[in-house]
Amino acid sequence: MSKKQSKFREEYKNSIAPWYNGWTHLLSIFIPGLLVIGFCSIQIHSPSVWEISILVPLFLFYNFSEWWLHKNTMHRPVKALKGALLPVFDRHTHQHHQYFSARRMSYDTNREWRIVLFPPYALLIFMILTLPGALAIGYFGTTNMGFLLMMLTPIYYLNYEIFHLCCHVRENWFVRNCPLINTIRRHHASHHSQQIMMEKNMNLTYPIADWFMGTSDLNCGLLGHLFNGYSTKQLKKEYASNQGSELDAVSV
Secondary structure (H helix, E strand, C coil): CCHHHHHHHHHHHHHCCCCCCHHHHHHHHHHHHHHHHHHHHHHCCCCCHHHHCCHHHHHHHHHHHHHHHHHHCCCCCCCCHHHCCHHHHHHHHHHHHHHCECCECCCCCHHHHHHCCCCCCHHHHHHHHHHHHHHHHHHHCCHHHHHHHHHHHHHHHHHHHHHHHHHHCCCCHHHHHCCCHHHHHHHHHHHCCCCCCCCCCCCCCCCHHHHHHCCCCECCCHHHHHCCCCCCCCECHHHHHHCCHHHHCCCC
């Protein structure tokens, strides 16, 4: 870890409020999210295959939206909307990417979840943004489809938070061997390289949009992207130096 990164970490940790607790932060996200999922699930009655099939295009829409928002709001200063999104850019690019580099991706205590997890109110914003679409789908389609959409938002969001936390935990047997999680750990560690963070490896759940949009550092097909794990065999040569040192010892 560089002196600059070490200094930033210490300053950031000292700025965290004494009352902050990472587990409380995590529960403030997951409890409301699980309650919404539970509420929506009991509103869905005998869904047909046709109704359930709407989850496929919606999932892909969320995956590409995640890619787009990461690339264009979290790594680009958006001055529209009276600068409402500028704090998102500052928190992610200036803080998160200083705190974690490709050479040091892990945190030490759960108090550092403050810089990994989204604020608790993020889920409320996502649900509000989902509501008009859910009402429209429920009106022009079926009520089940509307509730499926409302349920998918917290499912995808909680999935995002779990994967992101797993990207920043210390190396262990589970994250090294769990399919999809080990893939996103390498994928995200490479993204934290200063040289490519503005353009490459923007997905934080499943690198589908990165594969489709050509913003991945791998040279393989979709299945290769999803189940790559820590492997560097399909890595494009120009990105060989962007891999995280914490994964170097176990990469194959």
